[in-house]
Amino acid sequence: MKMIETMLRSHPHADLQRSEAYADVLNALALCGQICTSCADACLGETEHLANLRRCIRLNLDCADVCQTTARLIVRQTETPNELIHSQLHACVLACQLCADECETHASMHDHCRVCAETCRHCQERCNFLLGEISASGVEEERADLRPTDSPPLSR
Amino acid sequence: MKMIETMLRSHPHADLQRSEAYADVLNALALCGQICTSCADACLGETEHLANLRRCIRLNLDCADVCQTTARLIVRQTETPNELIHSQLHACVLACQLCADECETHASMHDHCRVCAETCRHCQERCNFLLGEISASGVEEERADLRPTDSPPLSR
């Protein structure tokens, strides 16, 4: 069992049925945060292609920030605000998707972009899976209360 | 003019018409990040009411993390991914709203919760305003491309 899963399971109000899914996401997020920080820096170090890597660096930096904050929210299991987790996960899926899409266009030329694209894609999938789990378990009702009154429900 | 606005306007591709609105949001986010970190810590230092402040501490910590990441994305003006900014701002509005709601319930007893509630509410409003600005300027079209194919459009 992974260290972070052991940790989640030792929480006084642990959600034991979800510990493995949460641990998978947390490992993916921790790795993605570091790999994106590394890809931004490796791109910055490129001598010939730096100007073509602007968008890549930008999205790397955003993705690193979003992954680390998303991980912090998911790690916490005390008084969990499901609707906020849902919304932050949604932003994280987008951040990973945009970064993976951009890195893939440089993957044949830069190994760091190839590794980063794979890591972001894996993280996107893990986050998307958890998003589905949380939605299925009834965050939709909560969301109804928080949604501005003039906006229609997301699913019919 | 605020320092951060001067800075935003010195960017080689500055969006001069939005600099003031962005600067307002960035100041609100910077303050809210610190005030929430402070409120979590002040709650932790309370001797008699600590157990009643669990949810407050949890939401303070989440809100601080979300505000700081949201600010980093908004500060950046190179190759801006509007859809991601939109999604992260949405998470931030929720984080501020939840934290303000909870802090308000302790405001008569703890001054730190009263100040924190006011700060979160102001930040929520600033973020919500910017969210409207960005939506109005056409992030909706971009969003259509990024949305998973099996999900219906948000408005018809």
Next chain:
Amino acid sequence: MKMIETMLRSHPHADLQRSEAYADVLNALALCGQICTSCADACLGETEHLANLRRCIRLNLDCADVCQTTARLIVRQTETPNELIHSQLHACVLACQLCADECETHASMHDHCRVCAETCRHCQERCNFLLGEISASGVEEERADLRPTDSPPLSR
């Protein structure tokens, strides 16, 4: 009185005599974190001089991270670990100094570097002042306990 000072003073174990000094440092750190994130991004957007701004971007990113973490430690007033605050402040003084030094070399060409250099220098001075205050009030004794046994005391 600044909002963050009001907040620090509402802490159940507030250090009232230091609230103003702490608030000054916290405002400087919050601004410096955002300005450095902005300068890294503005440098990234420069068309002709990007390759000359590598070191500037690197130091901007480091300084932003260090300032935000330092601020979080200083905001907290419950069970303060003085020796850690001292050590983190020391790293922060260095981060600001290195970033200011580098930005100054580009100040005549890029306004964002000029503003960033000034902001970092101000933050360096505020942190250095607080470092002196903390040292004077006896962190040296604590440090003696934590220091590896083979290293001599810093001052006698």
Next chain:
Amino acid sequence: MKMIETMLRSHPHADLQRSEAYADVLNALALCGQICTSCADACLGETEHLANLRRCIRLNLDCADVCQTTARLIVRQTETPNELIHSQLHACVLACQLCADECETHASMHDHCRVCAETCRHCQERCNFLLGEISASGVEEERADLRPTDSPPLSR
């Protein structure tokens, strides 16, 4: 080979002889950041012993912040400021040591504190090892230039 090591080695100016040592530290820091965030939250969820866990929560939060910032600085290999890395690593060793010391006092009662103490101790050792490596390779000379003129040299 670990993913982060593959990544570090793909950097255009990779320090191939140190990649493994850096990857070890980065894995330890990523884990320690998440475990400390988790321990703070698990302590917050404890029903009977919450008041005794104040110092633990405080040090958990500090350690998580310091580990994540330290990791970001170490990940970056472009224009590395050795003196800053050295100083930030020093703060990180202290943060891990203080947190491990405190968590150990609760380890027999709370499993999350036991796991956190082990994780922090491992991270402290990895950071301390890297600190030795960097010192040995001559950061001391650099440091001499940066040190305030009124402060005596660290070693005689």
